[in-house]
Amino acid sequence: MPNITVELLAGRTLEQRKAFARAVADQAVEILGARRQDVRMVFTEITADDVANGGVLASEDESRAGVVAALKKG
């Protein structure tokens, strides 16, 4: 504990996950006073067809097209 779930659009590299997991664990230890070994993080990838904002799927949402395209390029 803390048990942290990170729901994110598919497309991040393994290196990004590793760096993010390490950085957040550092912050949990420093700010929340957690024991490092108790910090757990799970990544859940979703696609732009799985999420809607304001009733519009991200894959159909022009205001998010830049974000989605950037992830697809990797």
Add this chain to the structure above:
Amino acid sequence: MPNITVELLAGRTLEQRKAFARAVADQAVEILGARRQDVRMVFTEITADDVANGGVLASEDESRAGVVAALKKG
């Protein structure tokens, strides 16, 4: 907010998701007084091997065979 998660058996079309996301956002605005841009929905697809009712996986459950078969046909 609200942040809505919809766990459902695989097999719905993209059109169904789009229509459902829109319809639920409409209701959230009208009934809950949410701002449309704050309504977020995430779909999580699961298979009939991922869910059990009464201790029986849906893929083994004859009382649900009709539902599962209908989704597989699309």
Add this chain to the structure above:
Amino acid sequence: MPNITVELLAGRTLEQRKAFARAVADQAVEILGARRQDVRMVFTEITADDVANGGVLASEDESRAGVVAALKKG
């Protein structure tokens, strides 16, 4: 199934929940082809101290002050 989770800021009335649960079940039956008895919805209330957008708790976020205040008045 579908199993729907609705995370929302505290402050909605029981009547609002009832109407929203009914309306979403109607849409799940009509749009997703679900059996009515299989539609499950769980509400999870959170407070403005429990959620942050862009790294800022909603309770500290002036751009959301109107939403939070409206819910507190009921």
Add this chain to the structure above:
Amino acid sequence: MPNITVELLAGRTLEQRKAFARAVADQAVEILGARRQDVRMVFTEITADDVANGGVLASEDESRAGVVAALKKG
């Protein structure tokens, strides 16, 4: 209800899922007094690249290598 979510590393067989779902439903009936038909279980499989403990992904974590390897062998 209860609604039980089981997040586990990929690699268990369908037979293991079936046996686990049945055994947990039995315990929910006996210990929690649940009605059998109300016990729902969902399995969510994750990979060793999806979970980090102490800031280290399981796929990079030598102390968990034995667990991960055993699951890969099936």
Add this chain to the structure above:
Amino acid sequence: MPNITVELLAGRTLEQRKAFARAVADQAVEILGARRQDVRMVFTEITADDVANGGVLASEDESRAGVVAALKKG
């Protein structure tokens, strides 16, 4: 891992939770081959106003009145 979440109606005793946590950990070790120390369980209590089946809140649902009343008596 496994990480198990148990969403249940409020009203179970601490003894019931303890017994259920122990029994499920036993099954996870025996059936899933988990290491005992890796089995994590979180209980989330909800009330009959928080859950709807078929579009009807459990607190309004006569077919569930027996279950809800039994839990309130403790």
Add this chain to the structure above:
Amino acid sequence: MPNITVELLAGRTLEQRKAFARAVADQAVEILGARRQDVRMVFTEITADDVANGGVLASEDESRAGVVAALKKG
């Protein structure tokens, strides 16, 4: 997106939450390339009676007594 859920033992101060939300948003922007306004974080507090490790509730677990006591003192 990312949508980050932080399940943690009750007892952290509002200042700790604020600092953690800000720090994690910073990392999400820097490491994951997220847009700051898309980073969402929800805190879910649980008690030592709500979580079991290895089949033992944290409130009964002597190896975790130090962690739990430190949080109770605030």
